[in-house]
Amino acid sequence: MDSNTLHATAKRLALELPFTEHCWPFGPEYDVFKVEGKMFMLIATAHGRPMVNLKSDPQKSLLNQQIYRSIEPGYHMNKKHWISVYAGDDIDEALLHDLVHDSWHLVVDGLTKKAQQRLRPER
Numbered sequence: 001m002d003s004n005t006l007h008a009t010a011k012r013l014a015l016e017l018p019f020t021e022h023c024w025p026f027g028p029e030y031d032v033f034k035v036e037g038k039m040f041m042l043i044a045t046a047h048g049r050p051m052v053n054l055k056s057d058p059q060k061s062l063l064n065q066q067i068y069r070s071i072e073p074g075y076h077m078n079k080k081h082w083i084s085v086y087a088g089d090d091i092d093e094a095l096l097h098d099l100v101h102d103s104w105h106l107v108v109d110g111l112t113k114k115a116q117q118r119l120r121p122e123r
Contacts, residue, residue: 003050
């Protein structure tokens with residue numbers, strides 16, 4: 001997946017999730033996506049490399065970093081709980097879909113039970 005496709009696909013996938021807020025609290029060069037005021041994705045360019053930062057389960061994070069060379073510890077984030085996804089041949093839409101959805105669900109899992117039921121009534 002190339003850089004433009006990475007950013008466009010991540011943005012589309014995030015906005016498809018319910019109750020997603022798209023904002024720019026760090027300036028116009030940083031697209032931030034939140035649910036219930038908590039960030040689950042950041043789209044930016046660091047050192048000329050377009051990237052997508054996502055929350056990730058620590059064990060999945062380590063596994064994904066071993067499997068995919070385009071996934072690294074989260075740039076300017078908690079390295080245990082965030083990953084950075086960069087453009088690369090090893091990144092496809094299905095993988096990005098799973099990573100974005102996992103990130104959203106991790107944030108929702110940290111909310112109150114009442115908020116979780118409102119955001120995910122199917123569970």
